[in-house]
Amino acid sequence: MPSSRTALRPRRPLLLLAPAILVGLLILFWPAQALRSDNFIVYMPSTRSVIPLEVIDQVKYLPLVPVLNAVGKVGAIQERRDTFKVWFGEVQIELRLGDRRVRVGASRLILAQPVRKPGGQWLVPVEFLTRALPELTHDTIEYQVGMNRIFVGDVKPISLSVRLDPTTNGARLTVQFSEKVAIRTAASNGKWYLFLGNRPVQPLEPSYHFQDPYVSGLQFDDQDGIPKLIVTPAAAGLNFYPTLAEGGRILLADVLKPPPPPPAQAPGGESLPAPAAGPSPAPGVTPVAPESPGGATGPALPVIVLDAAHGAEEIGARGRDGILEKDLVAHLVARVRLSLLATRKYRVLLTRVGDANPPFQQREVAANMVRPAAFLSFHAGNLGITTPRVVVYSYRPSSEAGAEEAAKGPQLFVPWAEVYRSHLERSRALAEALQQKFALIPGVTADKPAVAPVRALRSIDAPSVAIEVGSLTTDEDSGALTNANFQQQISNAIAAGIEAFRGGTS
Amino acid sequence: MPRGAKILMLILLGVLAAGAIYLRVLTRRMAVQPPEPGEEVARTRLSEAALQAAAGPSQTATLYFPSYEQGALVAEKRTVTWAESDTDRIRQVLLAQIEGSHQGASRALPSTASIRAVFLAADGTVYLDFSSQTLSDIKPGIASECLAVYAIVDSLATNIPAVKRVKILVEGREVDTLDGHADLSDFFVPDLSPISPPS
Numbered sequence: 188m189p190s191s192r193t194a195l196r197p198r199r200p201l202l203l204l205a206p207a208i209l210v211g212l213l214i215l216f217w218p219a220q221a222l223r224s225d226n227f228i229v230y231m232p233s234t235r236s237v238i239p240l241e242v243i244d245q246v247k248y249l250p251l252v253p254v255l256n257a258v259g260k261v262g263a264i265q266e267r268r269d270t271f272k273v274w275f276g277e278v279q280i281e282l283r284l285g286d287r288r289v290r291v292g293a294s295r296l297i298l299a300q301p302v303r304k305p306g307g308q309w310l311v312p313v314e315f316l317t318r319a320l321p322e323l324t325h326d327t328i329e330y331q332v333g334m335n336r337i338f339v340g341d342v343k344p345i346s347l348s349v350r351l352d353p354t355t356n357g358a359r360l361t362v363q364f365s366e367k368v369a370i371r372t373a374a375s376n377g378k379w380y381l382f383l384g385n386r387p388v389q390p391l392e393p394s395y396h397f398q399d400p401y402v403s404g405l406q407f408d409d410q411d412g413i414p415k416l417i418v419t420p421a422a423a424g425l426n427f428y429p430t431l432a433e434g435g436r437i438l439l440a441d442v443l444k445p446p447p448p449p450p451a452q453a454p455g456g457e458s459l460p461a462p463a464a465g466p467s468p469a470p471g472v473t474p475v476a477p478e479s480p481g482g483a484t485g486p487a488l489p490v491i492v493l494d495a496a497h498g499a500e501e502i503g504a505r506g507r508d509g510i511l512e513k514d515l516v517a518h519l520v521a522r523v524r525l526s527l528l529a530t531r532k533y534r535v536l537l538t539r540v541g542d543a544n545p546p547f548q549q550r551e552v553a554a555n556m557v558r559p560a561a562f563l564s565f566h567a568g569n570l571g572i573t574t575p576r577v578v579v580y581s582y583r584p585s586s587e588a589g590a591e592e593a594a595k596g597p598q599l600f601v602p603w604a605e606v607y608r609s610h611l612e613r614s615r616a617l618a619e620a621l622q623q624k625f626a627l628i629p630g631v632t633a634d635k636p637a638v639a640p641v642r643a644l645r646s647i648d649a650p651s652v653a654i655e656v657g658s659l660t661t662d663e664d665s666g667a668l669t670n671a672n673f674q675q676q677i678s679n680a681i682a683a684g685i686e687a688f689r690g691g692t693s
Numbered sequence: 694m695p696r697g698a699k700i701l702m703l704i705l706l707g708v709l710a711a712g713a714i715y716l717r718v719l720t721r722r723m724a725v726q727p728p729e730p731g732e733e734v735a736r737t738r739l740s741e742a743a744l745q746a747a748a749g750p751s752q753t754a755t756l757y758f759p760s761y762e763q764g765a766l767v768a769e770k771r772t773v774t775w776a777e778s779d780t781d782r783i784r785q786v787l788l789a790q791i792e793g794s795h796q797g798a799s800r801a802l803p804s805t806a807s808i809r810a811v812f813l814a815a816d817g818t819v820y821l822d823f824s825s826q827t828l829s830d831i832k833p834g835i836a837s838e839c840l841a842v843y844a845i846v847d848s849l850a851t852n853i854p855a856v857k858r859v860k861i862l863v864e865g866r867e868v869d870t871l872d873g874h875a876d877l878s879d880f881f882v883p884d885l886s887p888i889s890p891p892s
Contacts (some may be wrong), residue, residue, distance in 0.1 A: 285718065301732070497873050506831040512833065547869060566874060568834015571762030580835055580888070584881040585842075586858060604878070634764060637888040639839045640876035642869055655835045660762075 226410045227313070228336040229257040230344070230387040237412045240335060241310055246300045247335075248310035248322045251282065258324050258339055271309045275323050282309055282589045291319045302582040321392045331389065332500055336409060344389035346537075346549045348556075349405055351397050357425070357443035360418065365552045367435035372427075377413075377419040382437065391538075391553065393546045401425060401442040418442075489560035490585035490684060491527055492528070492553075494643060495520040496566045498544035506665030512660040513542070515659065516565040519674050523563070526678040530686070533560070551603070551646045561617055561685055562651035564643040567668060570657025575626045575667040577677065580653040581614035582607045582645060583638035603646040613650035621684035623654065628676045650688070654681070749775035749782075756789055757847045757885075758798035759840035764888060766844055767798050783811050783819060788850050801823045801844035803830035808867065817857025818880065819849060821869035825864050828871050836888060838875035843887035858882045 197224050225240040227249055236257035241248040246392065255261045255275050260276035271282045272691045281290040282302045289296045289311070296319060300312040315338055317330050326340035338344055346365040351358055362381075369384040394406040403421040407414070418427070420442060428441040449683035497503040503512025527533045538550040545553075554562050570576045584607075607614070618636035641653045656677070659665050667673060754773040757766040771789065776782050778783065790802045807824035814820070831841055849856045858880040862868070868877050 263701060308838040501873055503873055566835055568874065569761050569832045570764075570834065573762065578836065585876060586882045637764065637836075639835055639888045640879070641835055641874060642876040642878070643874075645876055645878075653835055657834065657836075659834070660832055683798075 228343050228409055229254065230336060230338045231258065232340050232342055235387070235412050236354070241305070243303055243305065243427065247313045248303055249313060251309045252312050254316065255491055258320060278323055282311070289319065291322055294322065295627055308463055334393070337387070338389070340389055344387040346552050347388065347390050348553050349395050351399055351402055353399070354441065357364065357441055358399050358400060360405065360440040360442065362438040363556055364436050365556070369428065369435065370431060370438060372429055377420065378422065381416040381418065383414040383416065391549055392540060392543055439634065478657055485630065488532060488534045490534045490536055490557045492519060492538060492557065492559040492562045493523055493654065494538040494554070494562065494564040495518045495645060496551055496564060497537050498542055501544045503566070504659040506659050506663060507661055508657065508664045508666070510665040510669060513566045515567050515665065515668060519677065520565055522674050522678040523681050526682040527685070530682055547642060550643070555648045559649045560689065562647045562649045563681065564641070564651070564653040566655040567655055567659040569660040570655065572658065573632050574658045574663060575673055576634065576657050577669055578634045578655045579618040579621045579636045580639045580641050580655065581611070581618045581636065582641060582651065585640040606646055606648045607651070608645060610650050614652055617650045617688045618652045620688035621654065621681060624680035624684040625677070628680055631673070631676070715877040749777050754852045756786070757844045758794040759801055759837065759844050761799055761837055761840065764836055766840060766847060766885065766887065769794055769796055769798065771837050772796065779853055780811055780813050782853050783813065783849060783856070784808070786852055790845060790848060801841045803827065813855065817855055819856050819859045820862060821859060822862040822865055828863055831871060833874060835874045838871040839888055842875055842881055843884060844870070845881050846881045847885055
């Protein structure tokens, strides 16, 4: 007997150890699950709702009932083990567990992902919002794929663009807003927070990363329903001096080494209260500028806006070898930007950075706000069997429906859909100047300038052209278009063409 | 029954139960596969017009197809026995566009094109409602999208005098563009030299 007791003894600690490990793992992972803070924001004209987001198999899901409550009022609910029926006004919505088919009133939607029910809560993929909400609310829906926010109804989100310039003893962050904003600042955990008031905000990019010794990043966040920008300094002990200019449309924030030099208050500048745990206010304002060559100061240089078409899931045309239009034009724009900056005669603004696809309206706002000297939109597509080939287009409407309105003279509101009319001649001159330079490139076919209803050009308040390179189709390899020499020659020709268009002056 | 056999039976029962549940999931997955929208959808809709065509006059129609190489539209003559109503004639022209050129020109509409609805208003405006699948099969590009749209518009206006302008809808709604290039927000009026600069 004593020998059998001795044999059992070592098992007891093992039996105790297994539950202890289990409890330990639960304690370790339970808070991580509970503290997940991904939210989805539903912006309505007068309200906004913060809805917890679930990510299952890399797909974003939202609880159906809170979503419906955010955009209206849920009526009766009928739930069974595998089916869920909910009435939204007169419309009945029916879900089945694990099924991609969703019945919304009389119509049936087929979603890309199935309905889920983890923890007893019925979840629908985010795609459900764009597919079903227009039918349920009879309102317009604005949703940018990948973003955690949606705008329902007559909501006009403020757009913003960002740039960072080096200064003598620090860096200047310039944030341009499409409309006036009221900004409140705060500092916490070594970061600076810029609260952007109550208006909904839709940034061109969710975050910006800088290779700068003073500012390492800027992130937009509205996960708690309050739109704000979070500035991350690249080092400790830096001072932050935010200033509003142009009536609240432009935020200028200087990040400087301590002690701060005494800056001069520029006319028209409006000081902001400094962050609580940050530096004392010492505003300094200079004219806002897009990217300047080498951070040069002095008289304002004309701005050239470069618009790389498509982006993100909007891939555009595709070559036989898998080259996508969105990538091809992004590379081309990067080269054109360098060619223009190398002339030291222009500043350059890009309508998209990285693999994003800002909607046309955001691109137009970004371009029109800087009053550019020229707007160039880059495309690639099917231009027949001759390659490489370049065609330059200026805008031509598909009908003269807006001509009568335009002929009436000045109107109360700017008719943005007709704004191209005041630049038709200059746009054609720009197309002509560019085509003449393209024609000089050996081995490249440069067609005569063409006219077409190109959407990207319609609401640009400047001489504007679209440059299409080709052929990029599934019938052809795109080697000629991705060739570095070809792209560089095109870039140089564009710089020379703009120079010729502007009469050799900056 | 020996204890080992009982355990084995339990394991087998568990495996059977898991298999039954998995089979149910698989069956459901198969049931929710959406039907593939195909060429037949367009054919079925448009052939209705073709079937009615015998009632009308037989004439030579002029159809336009894109030539991406020339950056222009090329005309093609074809004998068509017209339907009685203008709306059916519009369907006939679209059917001919889906059929494609007989002389080797490019397509304006893909063979998978699906026309959801055609409506001719009293002021001569034709509303063409395409499926989103139709548009995703059109080759993207400024020239290709513009030529494709004008090939349709010009073919309709040339053969059906009642057609004055065309509005293109997708899935019953107004859209900004075909695939990021051609501006579809406005009506299209016929133009036989659509992307040539004004002289």
